[in-house]
Amino acid sequence: MRLTRSGGFAGISLVAAVDLDDVPEETAEAVRAALEQVDFSPRRSRSRGGPMRGAADMYQYDLEVVGERTRSLTAHEPLADPGMQALSEVLLPLARPE
Amino acid sequence: MHPARHHHRSSLACIVPPDLLRDIIRGGTEAEREAAADTMAVDQTFRTLRAAFAATTAATRSAMRPMGGMGGEPQRTIYDQKNGDAIALGTVARTEGAPKVRDPAVNEAYDHFGSTYKFFWEVLGRNSIDNAGMPILGLVHYSTNYANAFWDGQGHMFFGDGDGQLFVRLTKSLDVIGHELTHGVTQYEANLVYQGQSGALNESMSDVFGSLAKQYATKQTADKADWLIGKDVVGPTLKPALRSMKAPGTANKYDKQPATMDGFVNTAADNGGVHINSGIPNYAFYVTATTLGGKAWEKAGRIWYDALRDNNIKPTSGFKAFARATVRQAETRFDTTSSEVDAVRAGWDAAKVKL
Numbered sequence: 001m002r003l004t005r006s007g008g009f010a011g012i013s014l015v016a017a018v019d020l021d022d023v024p025e026e027t028a029e030a031v032r033a034a035l036e037q038v039d040f041s042p043r044r045s046r047s048r049g050g051p052m053r054g055a056a057d058m059y060q061y062d063l064e065v066v067g068e069r070t071r072s073l074t075a076h077e078p079l080a081d082p083g084m085q086a087l088s089e090v091l092l093p094l095a096r097p098e
Numbered sequence: 099m100h101p102a103r104h105h106h107r108s109s110l111a112c113i114v115p116p117d118l119l120r121d122i123i124r125g126g127t128e129a130e131r132e133a134a135a136d137t138m139a140v141d142q143t144f145r146t147l148r149a150a151f152a153a154t155t156a157a158t159r160s161a162m163r164p165m166g167g168m169g170g171e172p173q174r175t176i177y178d179q180k181n182g183d184a185i186a187l188g189t190v191a192r193t194e195g196a197p198k199v200r201d202p203a204v205n206e207a208y209d210h211f212g213s214t215y216k217f218f219w220e221v222l223g224r225n226s227i228d229n230a231g232m233p234i235l236g237l238v239h240y241s242t243n244y245a246n247a248f249w250d251g252q253g254h255m256f257f258g259d260g261d262g263q264l265f266v267r268l269t270k271s272l273d274v275i276g277h278e279l280t281h282g283v284t285q286y287e288a289n290l291v292y293q294g295q296s297g298a299l300n301e302s303m304s305d306v307f308g309s310l311a312k313q314y315a316t317k318q319t320a321d322k323a324d325w326l327i328g329k330d331v332v333g334p335t336l337k338p339a340l341r342s343m344k345a346p347g348t349a350n351k352y353d354k355q356p357a358t359m360d361g362f363v364n365t366a367a368d369n370g371g372v373h374i375n376s377g378i379p380n381y382a383f384y385v386t387a388t389t390l391g392g393k394a395w396e397k398a399g400r401i402w403y404d405a406l407r408d409n410n411i412k413p414t415s416g417f418k419a420f421a422r423a424t425v426r427q428a429e430t431r432f433d434t435t436s437s438e439v440d441a442v443r444a445g446w447d448a449a450k451v452k453l
Contacts, residue, residue, distance in 0.1 A: 011368050056278075
């Protein structure tokens with residue numbers, strides 16, 4: 001799976017690309033728990049579509065989870081989805097600039 | 099009844115200058131004339147509405163403000179978010195005219211907002227974000243280890259303390275504070291949509307005027323300026339600077355900015371690469387300003403500001419529309435055969451944006 005945080009004033013993309021089989025069990029558990037909460041339905045208007053009207057330099061988040069079926073979503077700061085909040089707390093410390 | 103005509107009209111509204119519309123009205127087929135006339139009517143309505151809206155907002159604002167608003171004095175309030183994630187206004191840390199406090203972030207925000215206000219007022223005659231004396235509200239110590247600053251689209255500018263790697267405390271930099279405040283100015287003028295080319299143009303406006311606010315404060319001429327963004331706030335990862343208007347793509351090892359249209363980046367990240375492709379109009383400005391020489395805010399800055407306020411610039415306008423607006427404004431303010439117009443053309447030519 002891959003979580004990218006792009007944009008912000010810097011426009012530097014931070015990418016966390018992890019395979020849940022290769023990370024410590026504790027991390028994998030936290031990621032799975034967060035993922036269960038993430039709403040992938042296309043109509044969560046607060047976190048989907050564009051950034052807040054008129055806003056600039058806020059972060060964009062792109063999540064892609066590869067599995068039996070690949071699921072993805074794009075969300076913007078401030079993250080409204082508690083699953084995405086939890087996920088970014090676990091994964092962003094592992095992310096690298098790209 | 100005329101589905102095709104409708105489609106035609108909306109695309110005309112975005113990219114066709116009024117001169118051409120007038121030509122079509124004079125010389126086009128009946129259908130073309132009708133479509134062009136509609137477009138001009140829509141544009142006119144848009145302009146009238148925008149002017150009416152601006153007038154009412156200004157009247158309401160000045161009626162509400164005790165100072166009345168002749169202009170020339172900012173109305174700053176700095177809030178301390180105390181490293182919380184809440185976006186509601188935190189504790190008031192310093193109000194307009196109040197003395198320095200102990201917290202350097204509060205004083206830096208206050209002072210740099212003051213310099214940015216002064217730049218817009220003294221150089222461009224603009225009274226704050228909305229040109230009607232809008233209060234300037236800065237929220238410092240936002241979130242924890244937050245390596246970012248942003249404009250929320252509702253009159254608030256947020257600043258993090260940095261993570262020590264990408265950035266240190268973001269209030270330290272005048273060009274960063276100028277950048278954020280300019281997002282507000284852009285919203286009240288062309289209101290450029292924060293996506294793709296119009297978004298990159300929006301970003302470029304912030305780098306241009308943020309940079310000019312700094313050059314004006316230090317009375318630096320175009321040849322002496324470093325044309326760097328964020329030099330004062332980058333951490334070890336992004337040293338020596340965040341962006342370079344003089345040489346986009348060279349500011350640090352992660353800098354992917356193109357300087358010309360040849361390098362235009364198509365991406366879904368960063369709202370369609372708004373902080374990447376802004377390198378192209380940034381470079382056009384740098385070349386224009388250094389070709390003209392002297393103080394960049396006097397001519398190049400004025401032309402860019404006039405273009406941002408040009409009635410032909412729409413929320414969805416891209417580089418080409420903006421480039422043409424700068425040429426038009428240079429021709430109006432100076433002369434069609436002036437060296438200023440030549441310099442503007444040279445800027446866009448260097449960035450490989452066709453006029």
